[in-house]
Amino acid sequence: MLKEVRYKNWKSFADSTLYIDPLTILIGTNASGKSNALDGLAFLNRVVQGKDLQTILSGDPALLLEANIQAIRGGVEWASRRPFTSFTLEAVIEYNEEIDYHYSIEVSTKSESDVEIVSESLIKINRKTNKPNKTKIFTATAEEDSPTIAASVYNGGRPKKKLFKRSVSVISQLKNQETREEVDEAVQFVTHTLEHIFILDPAPAxxxxxxxxxxxxxxxxxxxxxxxxxxxxxxxxxxxxxxxxxxxxxxxxxxxxxxxxxxxxxxxxxxxxxxxxxxxxxxxxxxxxxxxxxxxxxxxxxxxxxxxRPKGSLIVIEEIDNGLHPSRAGILLEMLNEIGTERQIDILMTTHNPALLDELGVEMIPFIIVAHRSTDHGASKLTLLENIQALPKLLAGGSIGKLVAGGEIEETLTQQGSGK
Known part of the structure; x- marks a missing residue:
């Protein structure tokens, strides 16, 4: 299962992490960064499938029509946070109770026609010991102006150097390479997990x-x-x-x-x-x-x-309550919890709906994340609702839905960020 995604200079984010649970609720005002966080998930989903980096960001009409996907909002021009010309996305994927995989990819967006990998890596983390043991699966770093990227693949003993294209992720190219079992297992598992991210936005028309x-x-x-x-x-x-x-x-x-x-x-x-x-x-x-x-x-x-959807998928639903009457909030949440648990499917949803948020109850507070803007530099941040210092005082004055509708959570985060 995908446990967390870290955004570094991705769109409106400077450096922030999205934690993913069986049911995760992402809230925030317009332009707070919610959609940008979901776009990062869409990028990871497509990049491990071996799609061309420029096509992922800008789109290809023929490909998009066939695959029923859209280009990432903002295209190449807005993929990296200004004034930077590269972004990094990282993912932590749980293999079992003892082992995680950490995947990272840095992409340069210097120009519309020059989108390429700067670095990429996959590391196995064994959490069985007090101090996690890290084992490199592969690491890759490109030299400036080189059309290829050199990857060190750790097949046991000394790492083997291999050259790959910079326009496509190394991990997707490694899927077709002959490697030792540990490398192949890691590559297949991580790509399988990220390929099973499903961005859902039903269009009734x-x-x-x-x-x-x-x-x-x-x-x-x-x-x-x-x-x-x-x-x-x-x-x-x-x-x-x-x-x-x-x-x-x-x-x-x-x-x-x-x-x-x-x-x-x-x-x-x-x-x-x-x-x-x-x-x-x-x-x-x-x-x-x-x-x-x-x-x-x-x-x-x-x-x-x-x-x-296959078991183990992450289903992402933006504005889940769009078009649904507030009276359906309870049955919707019940359905998400029941089916998600039974089929081992994680769900990430965004919402503005006070009725839906009120149906969550206080037991869901640890799984609510607030997208908001930093008071220092305006970059988007992701803050766990339970980490807001004044939360007990806020909840004493009203429900989560009421606090969101009144903008009190964002106002409190602004005060917390400015030290007031």
């Missing part, structure tokens, strides 16, 4: 059409119908029963069942359907996705991701 069968949910959940219809019959029945179970618990109480059906001559396209039955009525009405509300479709998109 795109979920209403007929969709071809698909084996993987799109980041905008537009192909929900195609994903459900393509599942093996037994798995399809199980997942649709779970979808129906949670949807039927929504406050409206009219949605009884959700499913997808193949349509068309070749039965390779699908449509999403739901069955409505209003309280007090014996009549059942079947509605397809074109007649469903935005909130219902977004809810189904989130549910489908939780139920179909």
């Amino acid at each position: 795109l979920m209403r059409d007929y969709k071809p069968f698909s084996s993987r949910l799109a980041s905008n959940a537009s192909n929900v119908a195609g994903v459900l219809a393509a599942l093996p019959e037994e798995e399809k029945s199980h997942i649709e029963s779970l979808l129906s179970k949670y949807v039927s618990r929504l406050p409206e109480g009219d949605l009884q069942r959700v499913w997808a059906e193949p349509v068309g001559r070749f039965q390779k396209d699908a449509m999403l359907y739901c069955e409505e039955q209003w309280p007090g009525s014996s009549e059942k009405l079947i509605v397809d996705a074109r007649g469903m509300s935005d909130g219902t479709l977004r809810f189904i998109g989130i549910l489908t991701a939780l139920l179909t």
Whole structure:
């Protein structure tokens, strides 16, 4: 599992760390850095897949259309915090109770056409002893103006030097190299973990059409119908029963069942359907996705991701409550906790919704992170809510939702940063 990500001169961050738990809530005002933190996760996800660095940041229309991904917001120009011309992203990944892996990549962004690796490394950390023991898997540092980067791969004994392209991550190129078992295991595990970061932003307007069968949910959940219809019959029945179970618990109480059906001559396209039955009525009405509300479709998109993504995934949902009525906050959190725990899926979400924050309760305070701006240099910072010195006093005056709505948390952090 991914435990933490450190941002150094990445976009609006100077140096800050995002800690990831089974359910992590990221809050903060507009322009505080929340989206920039999520963009860092998207970068790590794509860089270990072997995508070209410039393409990751600026995009390639043909590639983006096929892969259903977007360029990183701001492109190359805003990837590094001004006035710097490089950024570093680091990730700590838990292998088991005793072993972590530390992955780091520094990227130069001197010009739009000159995006390349400065340094990259992967280190194994054994926490079994009082003083963690660090073992290098590989380290790589490039010489200025060189088109290649020299990597030292620790295959036992003296490290072997290998040359790699600077436009693509070393770790992705190592996946196809013959190395000793410890190196191969580390590279495969870290890439597998980061590849399973899934940035989800359901777009109801795109979920209403007929969709071809698909084996993987799109980041905008537009192909929900195609994903459900393509599942093996037994798995399809199980997942649709779970979808129906949670949807039927929504406050409206009219949605009884959700499913997808193949349509068309070749039965390779699908449509999403739901069955409505209003309280007090014996009549059942079947509605397809074109007649469903935005909130219902977004809810189904989130549910489908939780139920179909591989175990061990990290699902990232920006503005999770967007389009959802405040009355759905409780069932949404219950769903995230239940399914996330059962399927071993971590969830990182951002929200502004006071109702959702109030549903969290004080027991979730250790897992709430506040994005805010430094009073010294304006850079974004990530602060654990429980580390705010005046938190007990703040909570005595109101709930978390009330404090966020009134801007009191950000005001307190400003005072704390200025020493008042």
